[in-house]
Amino acid sequence: VEKSRTNSGAYLYEELKKYSCKDFYPFHMPGHKRQLSVGPASDFPNPYGIDITEIEGFDNLHHAEGIIRKSMDWAASVYGADYTYYLVNGSSSGILSAISAVADKAGTCGSILMSRNCHKAVYHGVFLNRLKSRYVYPQFSEEYGIQCGLSPVKIEKMLKQFPDISSVFVVSPTYDGIVSDIGSISNICHYYGIPLIVDEAHGAHFRYSNLFPVSALELGADIVIQSVHKTLPCFTQSAILHLKGPYVDRERVERFLQVYQSSSPSYVLMAGIEQGIWWMEEESREKMGEYSKELLDLRQELGAMRHLRLLGKEVVGTKDIFDLDISKIIVSTKGTEINGLQLYERLRREYHLEMEMCTEDYVTGITTVMDTKEGLERLEQGLLRIDSSLGGNGKREEKRFYKEADWPWEMEQALTIYEAWEGEKEPVALEESEGRIGAEFIYLYPPGIPIIVPGERVTKEVIDTVLRYKKMGLPVQGMKYKSNEIMEVVKDGQISCN
Numbered sequence: 001v002e003k004s005r006t007n008s009g010a011y012l013y014e015e016l017k018k019y020s021c022k023d024f025y026p027f028h029m030p031g032h033k034r035q036l037s038v039g040p041a042s043d044f045p046n047p048y049g050i051d052i053t054e055i056e057g058f059d060n061l062h063h064a065e066g067i068i069r070k071s072m073d074w075a076a077s078v079y080g081a082d083y084t085y086y087l088v089n090g091s092s093s094g095i096l097s098a099i100s101a102v103a104d105k106a107g108t109c110g111s112i113l114m115s116r117n118c119h120k121a122v123y124h125g126v127f128l129n130r131l132k133s134r135y136v137y138p139q140f141s142e143e144y145g146i147q148c149g150l151s152p153v154k155i156e157k158m159l160k161q162f163p164d165i166s167s168v169f170v171v172s173p174t175y176d177g178i179v180s181d182i183g184s185i186s187n188i189c190h191y192y193g194i195p196l197i198v199d200e201a202h203g204a205h206f207r208y209s210n211l212f213p214v215s216a217l218e219l220g221a222d223i224v225i226q227s228v229h230k231t232l233p234c235f236t237q238s239a240i241l242h243l244k245g246p247y248v249d250r251e252r253v254e255r256f257l258q259v260y261q262s263s264s265p266s267y268v269l270m271a272g273i274e275q276g277i278w279w280m281e282e283e284s285r286e287k288m289g290e291y292s293k294e295l296l297d298l299r300q301e302l303g304a305m306r307h308l309r310l311l312g313k314e315v316v317g318t319k320d321i322f323d324l325d326i327s328k329i330i331v332s333t334k335g336t337e338i339n340g341l342q343l344y345e346r347l348r349r350e351y352h353l354e355m356e357m358c359t360e361d362y363v364t365g366i367t368t369v370m371d372t373k374e375g376l377e378r379l380e381q382g383l384l385r386i387d388s389s390l391g392g393n394g395k396r397e398e399k400r401f402y403k404e405a406d407w408p409w410e411m412e413q414a415l416t417i418y419e420a421w422e423g424e425k426e427p428v429a430l431e432e433s434e435g436r437i438g439a440e441f442i443y444l445y446p447p448g449i450p451i452i453v454p455g456e457r458v459t460k461e462v463i464d465t466v467l468r469y470k471k472m473g474l475p476v477q478g479m480k481y482k483s484n485e486i487m488e489v490v491k492d493g494q495i496s497c498n
């Protein structure tokens with residue numbers, strides 16, 4: 001009798017195999033979109049056949065001086081970096097390494113200025129280095145329900161006010177493709193003699209078309225981290241870290257890359273990074289031309305929607321938005337009778353379109369050069385049909401649904417992340433936590449931007465938002481008690497040493 005994995009509980013592999021035969025179309029990462037016969041996968045060997053370890057002639061990522069060194073130097077020359085490092089543990093490992101490398105005042109009085117809409121990995125870096133975090137908040141668009149750009153003026157003000165800031169960390173583009181004015185921000189940082197790190201996890205494709213924004217690497221950033229798996233045809237978990245200019249100590253970066261990455265880095269992932277970048281550089285021109293045209297057509301057709309609203313270039317120049325990555329398809333449900341989750345579910349159920357994520361007010365789709373014409377047309381048809389099924393008076397309601405408050409509200413920081421997350425805690429009912437100091441992160445995943453960070457004082461808005469998300473069925477994560485009804489807060493009496 002053939003043993004069934006399904007009955008044994010070990011059936012991840014079978015489910016993946018089954019799923020790969022279904023007709024669900026991916027508007028999510030990884031950027032290769034599971035295309036086997038075109039693009040870099042078409043001549044990539046079976047992963048088992050090239051999965052080796054650090055044998056003679058194959059170098060060592062953590063002590064690269066042979067073929068891995070050459071490959072990374074080649075990637076650096078492609079991207080215009082001084083040094084480029086292959087990451088096998090995602091952008092997350094690059095983010096942790098970057099923060100540790102610049103946190104030379106850790107444990108003393110150093111602080112990092114970061115955008116409050118950073119991914120949780122950035123907060124983890126702050127925690128591990130026991131830094132004090134200071135925040136610059138992005139603007140918010142009530143119209144679309146999205147977080148917008150970062151103000152260089154606000155950043156400059158913070159640097160003037162707080163001389164203990166020893167580095168600046170911003171996310172650009174955001175998950176939603178919002179790009180801030182990195183050129184101005186890097187000039188400001190360098191005027192103050194400190195490095196700028198940019199989380200460009202969603203921008204590895206920028207250099208491949210002038211339809212996309214300019215990469216932070218060309219605009220003066222000192223460390224730029226890109227998830228090649230998100231928007232380029234590369235395997236999940238693969239990413240790159242670029243280093244440029246004199247503000248960051250390269251040896252410290254290399255030291256921490258060893259700390260935060262596996263000591264058995266996958267040759268499959270490393271070869272996949274090289275293969276993806278090589279294909280983009282050398283062989284993607286024709287496919288890029290087709291994709292660009294199809295993307296522009298899609299965006300034009302979606303401009304006809306009467307209820308749903310596609311985020312477009314018209315927002316550039318408002319709310320500190322410096323540029324927009326048009327490869328991201330952000331469809332806002334604000335002012336309609338459905339919310340982001342309902343749109344996400346209708347796209348999946350009715351059209352077998354698997355989107356990247358949704359929030360309360362919008363759905364995000366990732367498109368890449370590997371998307372097919374058929375896939376993009378399905379998205380267009382799905383959205384147009386859902387749009388025309390929505391009621392109302394035939395056009396988008398001008399009266400928007402304003403909630404009592406929209407994130408981000410400026411939060412009071414009573415303790416550092418380290419003090420609160422590692423200090424004495426106690427559980428309280430979330431609904432009764434107002435005024436207490438939070439001792440855990442709460443976020444929607446994706447996108448992984450904390451609604452509250454350990455050390456921040458809980459407000460009514462935080463409680464209402466988490467309860468509302470929970471009621472809607474959005475993926476609230478981070479709390480120890482999985483019911484999301486109990487929150488860990490700092491035991492009364494703990495004082496900050498900062």
Ligand SMILES: Cc1ncc(COP(=O)(O)O)c(C=O)c1O
Nearest residue numbers: 090091092119175199201227239
């Ligand atoms: C803005 C941003 N930064 C960093 C990361 C972490 O990237 P990775 O998944 O490659 O570790 C993500 C993941 O989604 C992200 O959205």
